[in-house]
Amino acid sequence: MTQDWNKLGSYPEALQEIIQFAEDGIISLDQNQNIVLFNNGAEKIFGYASKEVLGQPLTILLPASSRKAHKRYIETFSRTAQTSRIMSKTIPLYGKARDGREVPLEITIQKHRGASPIRFTAICRDISHRLCREQRLAENHAKFKAIFNSSNRLIILMDDQGRILEINRTARTFLGQDQANYVGQEIWRCDFWNGEIYPAMVRYEIKHLKDDGFSRLTAQITSCEGRSMSLDMSLKKFATGPEGEMLIVLEAVDVTRLVKTNEALKESENRLARAQQIAHLGNWEWNISTNEIYWSDEVYRIFGLTPDIFEASYAAFLATIHEKDRPKVEKAVEHALKSGKPYSIIHRIICPDGKEKIVHELGEVLRNERGEPLSMTGTVQDITESWHREKALAEARNQAEAANRAKSQFLATMSHELRTPLNAIIGFSSGMQKGLFGNSPAQYREYAGYILESGQHLLSIINDILDLSRIEVGAVQVKPDWIRAEELITGTLRYITEKALAKNIAIQTDIDADIPDLYLDKRLCRQIMSNLLTNAVKFTDSGGKIIMGARLHASPENIPEGDVEIYVQDTGIGMKAEDIDKVFRPFAQADMSFTRNHEGVGLGLAIVKNLTELQGGRVTINSTPDVGTCVSVFFPVKAKIFSE
Structure with a gap:
């Protein structure tokens, strides 16, 4: 006869074993929320022995930050008609282990009624490992998204039936559509294809793509700007895991310019035979053991030879090279054979008609398991025109x-x-x-x-x-000496204070105390600061504020000792981001209109940039229209002086 195990009250020993040896922690409380039951699972989670916590208040297992909230929660739960509730539906709750660790928990709480001394029972599950897995999964997903969206290729992720799952940022930029407009569609049904042939080709390739298979094709689409684009596309089918679902990724590169260039080249080849000769790239292979050389037809055409009158060999090849370049070529070949590095050289050749050409050769050496060279393969290109x-x-x-x-x-x-x-x-x-x-x-x-x-x-x-x-003209002489940043800033203020006061502009200084002395040209640095401060006063309205400061930055990789930033920040008119590069050019200003309100010819920042770089520094600008501008000059702590 089948036993009704739901009536565990008839089997107290079995019930006790279930409670005591369950992997989940089971904790029961009396009406005062003191612990009256603490099973083996709870001991593993919290690190306490049962005898250490029995009779203790539940707060011993709660972080201090959550005790008040827990008390309110229990009081609210007590007033409801519910007998059980999951406490961690939205966010994980935390318990406090014996060693002080906070343990993330999934908790279900049970309310007991009647005369039982047990008022509440909590079933706790340690979800530390699950959270770690979720965090790793989130990190991996974030990495995937970063790579996916930072690629300069158009990438479309599909299921194995060709339905779009996700589109990267580059593709959205070209297509000009929100991702939601395409997600769920079969890719060949999208509206960006040119004509009917290309979606049919894509559909055929997807339907016949094998697991872990790869396919490549060229297709045309219409961009969001209405421009016809040629794409070099590849399709790859792969599994997301050992038993995961199959996905298809489409990667595409815009080759519109290349296609148009090739079309134009083909058209010109029909009219210009000599242009056809220059455009071709030949390939060759040298069997080192037999000394036999294979030349493609294009190589023969470049060298002005034909296979019927020229027997290709290494010695015959050397004979075609300009006598002054021949030792250089022999040395380059010998170096490639010994070092294993690619062979790359530009040299002159003499054609049978006496014409001199310049060619660029590239080659690699194929070796056996012992590292001995077997053959050398490469290409030769006529670069005479581009060279000249x-x-x-x-x-x-x-x-x-x-x-x-x-x-x-x-x-x-x-x-x-x-x-x-x-x-x-x-x-x-x-x-x-x-x-x-x-x-x-x-x-x-x-x-x-x-x-x-x-x-x-x-x-x-x-x-x-x-x-x-x-x-x-390189006539500026840099004469460096040790100078204090504070002296540089305060010394410059004397020359501009009167103009600032005339416009009711407040000037403040903010100089870090730990800035080391700088090895710079004091005169040039004062001119830099004077130009920056003059600009700040010029472009700041009456009642504004200017801050001159200096601070030490942590060491970037290329500057072991770190660098010092000296800056001038104002509350002036600011400028647009696209105008920042413009102001570094001589005779250029952010506002070049005839109605501009500020005098000057646009040389101040150009001089600042040149004098800063002359002393091994750099200049940056951060600016927001109608908010203000901060111009910073950075100098290495041990500045390297450049003087021409």
């Missing part, structure tokens, strides 16, 4: 650099010539304003002040042009 083009470009670049130096020298000369009469104008207008040449009407003194102000502004521009010209 690069040579012409290099010559043009040299000429442009020479012209730029001549321009800088001209600007420097003209600036010197302008500064001499300008100093006289400034001197006389200053004297007239101060009445040094006798009393004059107030209106004349006002006009003299305008002349003085304009002259000083023009002199400042000329000085900036002179500084930039001297930098460009």
Whole structure:
């Protein structure tokens, strides 16, 4: 007869064994929430022996941070009609082990009624391992998502029937659709294909793709901008685990330009036979043991030879090489055979008609198990045209650099010539304003002040042009010495305080105490700080604030001793992110309109950047429109001085 084991009250010994030896922790409490039952599972979870906790309040097993909440929870549960409840449905609860560890738990609580001395029973399960697995799974998923979305390829993940599961960021950018518009669709039914042939090709490849199989094809789609794109696509079918579901990943690269280039090349090949010869890339193979060489048709065409009149061999190949390049080629081949490194060399050849060509050869050595060379395979490409083009470009670049130096020298000369009469104008207008040449009407003194102000502004521009010209022609001499960051900042403030006060701008300093001395050119650094502070005052409205500071940064990999940041932060007009690179160019400003409200010709930050880099530093800008700008110069603690 079958026993009704649900009536365990008839079998107290069996019930006791179930409770005592269950893997889950079973804890019973009396009406005062003192522990009256503590089974073996609970001992394993909390590390206490049963005799240590019996009679103790439940709080011994609770972290201090959750005791009040637990008390409120029990009081609320006591007032409900429920007899049991899962306490950890949304988030894991934690118990406190004997060694102080907090143990994540899954807890079900039972309420007992009647005359039983046991009021509550909790069944606890240690879910530490489960949480670890979930965390590892989440981390792996995050890594997958990062790789998935950071790829510059279009990636679409599908099930084994071709239904889309996920689309990466690059694909969404090209397709211009939210992922939800495509998820669940069979990929060949999507609306981005050009015509009917390509979705049919994709469907065929997916339907015939074997497990762990790979397929490749070229297809065309229409981007969100309406542009037709050619894609080099690959399909790979794989399992997610030993018994996991099969998935298909589609990876695609935009080869539109390459396809158009190849089409244009094919069209030009029909008209230009010589262009056809230049465009071809030949391959070759050298059997070292037999000294036999295989040349493709393209190699023969590059060398101006034909198989019927030329017997390809290593010696015959060497004979075609320009006599001055021959030792270099032999040495490169010998080095590749001995070292095992790839063979790459550019050299000249002489064709039978006496024409000289320049070719680029690449090759690798195939070896046996003992490391002995067996053969050498590679390619040869005629780069005569590109070689001469690069040579012409290099010559043009040299000429442009020479012209730029001549321009800088001209600007420097003209600036010197302008500064001499300008100093006289400034001197006389200053004297007239101060009445040094006798009393004059107030209106004349006002006009003299305008002349003085304009002259000083023009002199400042000329000085900036002179500084930039001297930098460009390499005439700036760096004379480093040890300097304190605090001295550099406070010393610069003296030159700008009057202008700041005139605009009611508050200036503060914030200098870390642990900044070491810097080995820099004091004069150049003061000019850097003066330019930054002048800009901050210029672009900050009345009532604004400027902070000059210095702080030490942790050591990046390329600067073992760390670096010091000296910065000027303002509450000025700020600038857009796309304008930041622009302001480092000479004669450029974020606002280049004719209606801009701020004077200057855009040389200040260009000079700052050049003088900073001349001393081994770098410049960064963080700016937000209508919020402000922070310009930072970074110098290594042991600055390496560059001087041309």
